[in-house]
Amino acid sequence: MTRVGYEIQEMQRHKKKLMKLHKELLIEVESLSALDRIEERATSLLAMRPAQPEERIYIGRDVELSGR
Amino acid sequence: MSKGPTHFSRSTQFLLVALLLTAGFVFVLLRMAMIQLVQYGKWDQLATRQHERKISLHVERGTIYDRNGKVLAINIDVPSLYAIPDEIVDRKEMARLLSSHLPISKKELVTKLNRGKDFIWLARKIDPDRLNGIKSVGGIGTLTESMRFYPKRALFGHILGFVGIDNEGLEGIEHKYEKRLRGEPGEVFVALDGHGKSIYPKGFNYIPPSRGEDLHLTLDETIQHIATRALRHAVTRTRAKGGTAIVMGPHEGAILAMVVYPPFNPNAIDQYHPSGWRNKAITDMYEPGSTFKIVTAAAALEEKRVFPDQMIDCEKGSYRVSGTIIHDHKPMGRVPFFDVVAHSSNIGMIKVASRLGRVQLASYAKSFGFGSRLGIDLPGESPGLLRETQKWSDRSLASIAIGQEIAVTPLQMAVAASVIANRGWLVTPYTVMNGSASPRKRVLSEKTADAMTKMLRRVVSEGTGKRAAIAGFSVAGKTGTAQKIDSGTGQYSEKGFMSSFVGFVPADAPMLTILVMIDEPQEETFGGEVAAPAFAVIGREALHYLRIAPAMPKAVVAQRRHALGSASPRNGVKI
Numbered sequence: 001m002t003r004v005g006y007e008i009q010e011m012q013r014h015k016k017k018l019m020k021l022h023k024e025l026l027i028e029v030e031s032l033s034a035l036d037r038i039e040e041r042a043t044s045l046l047a048m049r050p051a052q053p054e055e056r057i058y059i060g061r062d063v064e065l066s067g068r
Numbered sequence: 069m070s071k072g073p074t075h076f077s078r079s080t081q082f083l084l085v086a087l088l089l090t091a092g093f094v095f096v097l098l099r100m101a102m103i104q105l106v107q108y109g110k111w112d113q114l115a116t117r118q119h120e121r122k123i124s125l126h127v128e129r130g131t132i133y134d135r136n137g138k139v140l141a142i143n144i145d146v147p148s149l150y151a152i153p154d155e156i157v158d159r160k161e162m163a164r165l166l167s168s169h170l171p172i173s174k175k176e177l178v179t180k181l182n183r184g185k186d187f188i189w190l191a192r193k194i195d196p197d198r199l200n201g202i203k204s205v206g207g208i209g210t211l212t213e214s215m216r217f218y219p220k221r222a223l224f225g226h227i228l229g230f231v232g233i234d235n236e237g238l239e240g241i242e243h244k245y246e247k248r249l250r251g252e253p254g255e256v257f258v259a260l261d262g263h264g265k266s267i268y269p270k271g272f273n274y275i276p277p278s279r280g281e282d283l284h285l286t287l288d289e290t291i292q293h294i295a296t297r298a299l300r301h302a303v304t305r306t307r308a309k310g311g312t313a314i315v316m317g318p319h320e321g322a323i324l325a326m327v328v329y330p331p332f333n334p335n336a337i338d339q340y341h342p343s344g345w346r347n348k349a350i351t352d353m354y355e356p357g358s359t360f361k362i363v364t365a366a367a368a369l370e371e372k373r374v375f376p377d378q379m380i381d382c383e384k385g386s387y388r389v390s391g392t393i394i395h396d397h398k399p400m401g402r403v404p405f406f407d408v409v410a411h412s413s414n415i416g417m418i419k420v421a422s423r424l425g426r427v428q429l430a431s432y433a434k435s436f437g438f439g440s441r442l443g444i445d446l447p448g449e450s451p452g453l454l455r456e457t458q459k460w461s462d463r464s465l466a467s468i469a470i471g472q473e474i475a476v477t478p479l480q481m482a483v484a485a486s487v488i489a490n491r492g493w494l495v496t497p498y499t500v501m502n503g504s505a506s507p508r509k510r511v512l513s514e515k516t517a518d519a520m521t522k523m524l525r526r527v528v529s530e531g532t533g534k535r536a537a538i539a540g541f542s543v544a545g546k547t548g549t550a551q552k553i554d555s556g557t558g559q560y561s562e563k564g565f566m567s568s569f570v571g572f573v574p575a576d577a578p579m580l581t582i583l584v585m586i587d588e589p590q591e592e593t594f595g596g597e598v599a600a601p602a603f604a605v606i607g608r609e610a611l612h613y614l615r616i617a618p619a620m621p622k623a624v625v626a627q628r629r630h631a632l633g634s635a636s637p638r639n640g641v642k643i
């Protein structure tokens with residue numbers, strides 16, 4: 001019984017540690033995925049630019065759409 | 069003869085000692101009775117205080133998400149530094165050491181340490197890197213505290229608001245939903261031994277902390293970003309003082325984006341003047357100018373004082389009202405009423421308003437939500453300003469008909485345009501999903517709302533709002549260019565304008581109501597030139613993001629639209 005008790009305590013500590021790590025990673029993901037940051041990186045580092053309306057093609061599956 | 073020392077007999081001596089002892093016992097007994105019976109409560113309290121300690125258990129504030137489950141506000145654990153001055157050997161030396169690590173001067177630290185308190189905070193919620201070299205010093209310690217963090221930085225600053233040092237909501241949603249977000253702190257009572265050390269937790273006295281509730285907003289990070297980008301571009305292009313943009317679902321009142329420029333980052337509130345924290349989309353009033361003609365025209369149509377194709381004489385652009393000459397920016401003669409709206413004729417609209425009368429115009433203005441708070445779930449909403457008709461001057465009817473002598477918030481104007489998009493229903497705007505439909509009220513008949521939609525489409529196809537057009541989509545809306553009041557003269561300014569555009573897309577199956585307002589643009593001033601292009605960009609990009617394609621059948625648009633108001637918490641809506 002005592003051994004199991006220690007094991008449970010150890011697992012609870014481990015769970016707490018993992019939850020803390022999860023939260024830290026979540027905050028990191030949310031910060032890094034902020035759209036202004038992504039856009040800034042895409043345009044400055046990768047020389048990307050927003051797609052213009054005339055460059056968009058809409059493809060209909062179950063509804064009838066205009067070609068462009 | 070002198071008297072010698074008094075000698076008591078042995079029996080008297082015994083009696084005296086017995087009396088003294090009895091008195092002593094009686095005193096002790098009385099004292100015991102006093103303590104145990106009369107002052108029982110007081111001493112019990114003192115003993116409890118000495119042997120037990122109550123420890124407050126930290127409670128976590130609820131997380132705020134956008135409609136798709138993106139984290140907008142969350143808590144992070146950070147250290148706070150405290151001191152126990154009595155345990156510090158050399159306070160001056162300690163102050164010198166700490167001042168090299170903390171943003172506090174040595175003098176300030178010495179003052180703090182010499183205040184004679186048992187415990188003092190030196191710095192709360194600080195960067196963990198600052199603690200290197202401090203941790204092991206005697207008399208100084210750290211505690212972990214929870215700090216609010218906004219990972220999207222300035223994107224939602226004006227809506228979310230911020231919290232104080234003790235995590236209490238002070239502005240925005242953080243303040244409005246304080247009760248739900250904060251939770252209830254827990255408590256545990258610990259028994260102490262004679263040395264003040266903990267023996268065991270008193271399990272029966274454990275009150276677990278109740279975590280704050282998570283909130284799921286109706287706002288969408290992507291649409292907010294789209295609106296922010298377009299507004300920033302419009303403000304910088306026209307060298308304006310600032311601006312506001314609102315995107316909402318017209319049918320249910322869900323706010324999808326609310327942007328105020330210049331932005332405000334709630335992670336660094338001390339870098340902004342308090343006026344920069346204000347959510348001007350709901351707190352600030354302005355004269356709407358011609359966008360208000362939506363209300364005048366709708367009221368006149370509803371009351372059958374005019375018909376869309378009825379001819380109105382616009383007097384070639386010059387007309388006297390109560391001793392003042394009114395001008396149109398585009399002089400016209402006799403034109404149908406739909407062209408009065410399309411080309412935003414002041415004269416035509418004033419003539420129509422005179423058929424309506426002040427009582428009815430005021431009544432419709434109130435029905436559209438002006439002059440009172442809409443009831444959005446954000447703090448600090450302004451009711452705007454709509455004076456009682458008894459206080460109107462001879463010119464007031466004409467002025468109010470074209471959006472002067474009335475002050476509105478940007479949100480009120482967006483909600484008023486939504487009445488047309490919503491076929492006559494006024495909805496209550498909201499920012500937090502609550503699973504229930506927001507209250508609504510009928511303002512216009514469907515027939516009038518449909519007629520207004522047609523006329524507002526003409527504003528974009530033929531009139532002053534051509535630059536609000538979006539290729540492949542029908543757009544309905546109205547331009548507005550209002551002169552600001554010059555604070556120096558109290559008269560209308562010749563230079564300061566509020567340029568705006570409010571409308572909805574797609575006009576035949578409205579999905580989004582969008583308002584763009586630019587404060588004091590330079591050079592270009594007309595709403596159709598300044599705000600309409602930003603409206604078009606927001607509408608085009610938001611529709612694309614919501615997967616609404618040009619010429620998509622109304623039924624499909626309606627299906628997607630329905631999802632905007634019925635997102636389920638946690639997973640958000642799949643659009």
